[in-house]
Amino acid sequence: MFAIFATFLLCLMSVSRSAPLVCEKLVQPLNQLDPHHLEGRWALVAGSLNNLPSMEALRLRDSITMYISNSSETSNFSYTQINRFGDQCQYLHYKILVKGSTFTFDVGNRFELNGTLLYTSCPDCVVMRWIVKSNKRQSEDLYLLSRRREVEEKELDEFKAQLNCHQLPTPVVKDHTKELCPQLPESRPTAATVQIEEKTEE
Ligand SMILES: *[C@@H]1O[C@H](CO)[C@@H](O)[C@H](O)[C@H]1NC(C)=O
Numbered sequence: 001m002f003a004i005f006a007t008f009l010l011c012l013m014s015v016s017r018s019a020p021l022v023c024e025k026l027v028q029p030l031n032q033l034d035p036h037h038l039e040g041r042w043a044l045v046a047g048s049l050n051n052l053p054s055m056e057a058l059r060l061r062d063s064i065t066m067y068i069s070n071s072s073e074t075s076n077f078s079y080t081q082i083n084r085f086g087d088q089c090q091y092l093h094y095k096i097l098v099k100g101s102t103f104t105f106d107v108g109n110r111f112e113l114n115g116t117l118l119y120t121s122c123p124d125c126v127v128m129r130w131i132v133k134s135n136k137r138q139s140e141d142l143y144l145l146s147r148r149r150e151v152e153e154k155e156l157d158e159f160k161a162q163l164n165c166h167q168l169p170t171p172v173v174k175d176h177t178k179e180l181c182p183q184l185p186e187s188r189p190t191a192a193t194v195q196i197e198e199k200t201e202e
């Protein structure tokens with residue numbers, strides 16, 4: 001009986017001792033952004049944020065694609081996010097300004113967004129952390145993006161542990177069977193997409 005209790009205590013101790021260590025690694029922002037690694041198409045696999053209406057908005061999108069490309073400047077990128085709602089695709093275009101290990105979205109003064117990349121052991125993923133501030137919303141967001149539509153369970157588990165470390169809720173995990181929207185050739189928003197953009201933008 002004592003032996004079992006002792007073992008239990010030992011396990012408990014090792015869990016509580018290792019948790020801060022695990023978190024230390026999982027919350028640490030990457031201290032450099034590798035532009036080549038970031039470029040191209042990403043699918044949003046899972047995301048979580050501490051703002052309920054925005055979490056619901058994330059849930060309502062059938063799929064989210066992000067295209068990041070070198071905008072011919074050395075340290076700035078162009079960013080296109082494509083949200084699918086049923087058979088409609090919403091295109092949002094932003095410029096990303098990179099400053100060391102953090103990046104900001106240049107969206108005029110509609111809202112402020114500071115981002116960093118976090119550790120992930122998944123080889124074809126990135127984990128982005130956004131701090132968003134606007135009139136309507138102030139939130140911390142974590143997103144798991146991958147070149148694949150669906151990641152391994154252990155990779156998703158690591159992301160969930162990461163959310164736990166940041167005290168963020170259980171993520172919205174995207175249904176990988178829902179189609180991604182196509183990339184627009186030389187993307188310029190059409191009048192229709194701008195309208196949707198203005199309706200839903202914070
Ligand atoms: C981006 O493009 C510019 C000009 O074409 C090039 O000089 C620069 O090295 C590129 N940067 C990356 C990270 O690919």
Ligand SMILES: *[C@@H]1O[C@H](CO)[C@@H](O)[C@H](O)[C@H]1NC(C)=O
Binds near residue numbers: 076097
């Ligand atoms: C990135 O964009 C900002 C704002 O438009 C500009 O001031 C800066 O010079 C750009 N950086 C580079 C390396 O082109």
Ligand SMILES: *[C@@H]1O[C@H](CO)[C@@H](O)[C@H](O)[C@H]1NC(C)=O
Binds near residue numbers: 133
């Ligand atoms: C983003 O970073 C800048 C510079 O560090 C800071 O002044 C600003 O308050 C930050 N904004 C948010 C939303 O965290």
